[in-house]
Amino acid sequence: MKRTLPGYALGLLALQCAMSSAPLRAAENNARIPAGYTLEQVVALSRHGIRAPLVNYGDALAEATPQKWPVWQTDGGLLTPKGGEVEQHVGRYFRQWLAQTGLLPREGCPADQQVFIYANSLPRTIDTAKAFIAGAFPTCGIDVTHQAAVGTMDPTFNPIITAEVTDSFKQNALDSVNRHAGDGGIDGLNQRLQPNYRLLETVLDYRQSTVCLRDHTCDLAAQPSSVTLTTGREPGINGPLRTATGATDAFMLQYYEGFPLKDVAWGKVTTDKQWRQLETIKNLYHETLFGSPAIAANAAKPLLGFIAGALDVQPAADANQQAAQRAKLTVLAGHDSNIASLLAALRTGDYQLPGQFERTPISGAVVFQRWHDARHNRDLMKIEYVYPTARQIRNTRALSLSAPPQRVTLHIAGCPVDARGFCPMAQFKQAVLKDLQG
Numbered sequence: 001m002k003r004t005l006p007g008y009a010l011g012l013l014a015l016q017c018a019m020s021s022a023p024l025r026a027a028e029n030n031a032r033i034p035a036g037y038t039l040e041q042v043v044a045l046s047r048h049g050i051r052a053p054l055v056n057y058g059d060a061l062a063e064a065t066p067q068k069w070p071v072w073q074t075d076g077g078l079l080t081p082k083g084g085e086v087e088q089h090v091g092r093y094f095r096q097w098l099a100q101t102g103l104l105p106r107e108g109c110p111a112d113q114q115v116f117i118y119a120n121s122l123p124r125t126i127d128t129a130k131a132f133i134a135g136a137f138p139t140c141g142i143d144v145t146h147q148a149a150v151g152t153m154d155p156t157f158n159p160i161i162t163a164e165v166t167d168s169f170k171q172n173a174l175d176s177v178n179r180h181a182g183d184g185g186i187d188g189l190n191q192r193l194q195p196n197y198r199l200l201e202t203v204l205d206y207r208q209s210t211v212c213l214r215d216h217t218c219d220l221a222a223q224p225s226s227v228t229l230t231t232g233r234e235p236g237i238n239g240p241l242r243t244a245t246g247a248t249d250a251f252m253l254q255y256y257e258g259f260p261l262k263d264v265a266w267g268k269v270t271t272d273k274q275w276r277q278l279e280t281i282k283n284l285y286h287e288t289l290f291g292s293p294a295i296a297a298n299a300a301k302p303l304l305g306f307i308a309g310a311l312d313v314q315p316a317a318d319a320n321q322q323a324a325q326r327a328k329l330t331v332l333a334g335h336d337s338n339i340a341s342l343l344a345a346l347r348t349g350d351y352q353l354p355g356q357f358e359r360t361p362i363s364g365a366v367v368f369q370r371w372h373d374a375r376h377n378r379d380l381m382k383i384e385y386v387y388p389t390a391r392q393i394r395n396t397r398a399l400s401l402s403a404p405p406q407r408v409t410l411h412i413a414g415c416p417v418d419a420r421g422f423c424p425m426a427q428f429k430q431a432v433l434k435d436l437q438g
Contacts (some may be wrong), residue, residue, distance in 0.1 A: 009386075012144030034420060039101040043310050043330045044094075044386070045303070046365035047339055048128040049254045050393070053249075058228060059244055063211045065204040070254060070263050079124040079126050082257055083362070084131040086393055091365050093399035100401060103328050104128060109140035116327035119321060120157035121146045122332050123332025129333040135292050141201075144333075146319060155378075156306050156320075158234070159299040159337045165231045169294065176292035177227055177237075188224045189288065190240055194221045194275045200370040203268045203278075205249075220244060227289075234337065235295050245285040249280040256362055256393045262352060272357075275390075279357040286359065287341040295437065296344035304345055311381075313429045314436075334358035343345055343434055347413035355406055357387030363388055366410065370425065379425035383410040428432075 033039075041088075052074040059123030061069065074080040079087075092189045098425040100105040106112065115137065119129040129144040147154045163169060178185030181191070188199075197220040201207065212218040226241030236242065252275075261267060269275060274410040290296045309316040310324035324330040339360045353361065364387030385408045389398065399405050409421035 003144060005165070007156060033101060034373075036373055037380075038371060038372045038374065039098075039103045040148075040372055040379075041311065041328055041330075041370040042098065042103065043307055043324065043332070043368040044365040045332045045334060045339060045342065046090075046128070046132070046370075046402045047123045047336050047360055048079065048083075048333060049087040049131060049363050050080050050253060051124045052078055052080060053253065060243060061250060063214075064206060064207045064209050064243060064247060067266050069207060070259060071251070072257075077122075077125040078350075079131070080257060083124075084127060084134075084398060086256075086363050086388065087128050087131035087398055088135030089399040090405065091132040091137075092193075092363075092399075094132075095136040095403060096401050097404075098329060101411075109137060110142075110328070113323070113326050114328045115142055116145065116290075116320075116323045116330045117142060118145045118156075118324065118330065120331050121150050121152060121154045122396070125157075125333040126150065127209060127385065129331065130333060132333070142337070145323070150310055151366060156302050156340055156372045157332075157334045158302070159335075161231055161295070161298055162301065164230050164300050170229050173229055173235075173292050173294040174227055176294050180291035181288050182339075184238065186239070186241070186288065188229070188285065190221045190223075190225060193240075196281050196352065197221045197240060197244060199277050200247060201275060202404070203246070203265050204247060214392060229295075235289060235299060237289050241281065244278075245282040248282050251278065252282075252358065253349050253362075253389070258394055258396070274285065275357045283359040286336065288343045289338075290344040293344075293347075295416070296341050300338075300341035300345035301436065303332075303334070304343055304432070306332075307368065308432050308436060311370060313432045331365075341368055342366065342412070346432070347435065349411040349413070351385065351408055351410055353387060353406065354407055355391070356387060357390055361387045361390070362393060371422065373422075380422040381415065381425050381428035382420075382422050383412065384408060384421070385410055 023378045052072040054077045074170065095104065098104040099363065116134060117129050119125040125145050126144055131143070133142050150263055181189040184191065192362060199222060206220070207218050217223055218228060220240040220243065223240045225237060225241060228236045228238060238400050254264045268279065305320055309321035310330055312325055316325045317320040343366065364385060367384045367386050368386070369382045373380055386405055388405045392399070392405065397403065409415055411416065412431055414434060415423040415428045
């Protein structure tokens with residue numbers, strides 16, 4: 001489904017404005033099992049839990065404000081203890097839900113090879129996977145599969161440009177990014193984001209920052225932007241979108257981690273409306289970058305191929321895919337860029353996440369569910385975003401069937417869903433194969 005950014009942005013802002021007052025009943029409604037339906041397999045792609053800022057507020061963020069960034073007790077980029085605790089809550093909920101469906105036993109441990117946990121080979125994703133296991137299967141001795149070179153990206157999870165970046169590839173990708181950004185391309189988008197940038201400049205006290213005083217670049221919206229496309233590297237957008245995304249991500253992590261509100265964004269972000277304004281910048285960074293079909297299809301292809309093998313859309317290509325194909329539950333612990341690029345590659349329809357400010361929230365997962373309808377002897381696919389709300393994360397709330405995370409049905413191109421969110425498995429396979437070939 002093709003989306004133009006102005007309509008997308010307006011829809012995002014309109015729905016998010018009602019976020020704090022929206023009734024949180026979607027999880028209970030979506031978790032109900034239709035008569036005659038049996039859940040046969042689940043493959044979940046999750047974002048890691050709460051981490052400390054990647055480089056402990058490195059040079060770019062340090063120079064963007066005269067304020068002193070708060071000190072974290074966890075080293076940069078690593079999962080925090082609270083991040084592990086929140087992920088354990090997510091794991092316990094998944095265990096209860098999957099026991100309710102009958103996919104896994106209510107008590108004791110799953111049978112051998114019923115559960116496969118696969119993480120990107122960075123410490124925060126490995127630790128997230130371990131925390132999920134501690135919540136879901138605390139005494140079962142289930143291991144996390146990851147490549148041996150910890151600290152380096154596993155090719156399955158690495159959203160890099162694998163194609164040769166020829167002049168024609170680059171021009172096609174740049175044209176696509178600018179079309180997706182709307183009128184005026186990325187520069188036009190930056191102008192439309194002026195109110196959001198102004199709020200961020202106020203929070204940062206940007207006009208007193210090193211970068212403003214030294215370089216005389218004191219207006220974020222007026223700064224130039226560029227798209228970086230290099231074979232073997234993750235794509236990116238340089239300029240105000242990137243700078244602002246780094247800052248707003250840091251503020252959101254402070255909120256999640258439970259910093260005193262006076263220390264979260266130095267006490268200057270106090271309302272849901274302000275959070276929405278700031279997080280819209282980050283959401284649109286990913287949306288604009290991976291909204292380009294040329295970029296999304298290339299960056300997400302290894303991960304989409306793995307999921308296709310796990311769900312028997314195509315033959316399993318290696319031992320990990322074979323293990324995932326055998327398992328009743330597969331959990332892939334990755335990153336927000338994995339989810340953003342995958343959903344773009346699948347041409348996912350617009351979606352809203354009640355109770356959240358992020359489009360790819362911490363500890364949230366895109367959950368592929370293969371069901372069988374015995375009454376009509378048919379196989380079905382349902383795709384949901386299962387995620388804790390911002391307040392559930394901040395307050396470290398236990399999750400259960402009676403106090404669930406949110407569940408939102410996703411719609412991908414070529415796989416129309418019924419009123420309950422189910423699509424025929426045959427159509428799902430055709431859609432995924434088409435996206436892999438594209």
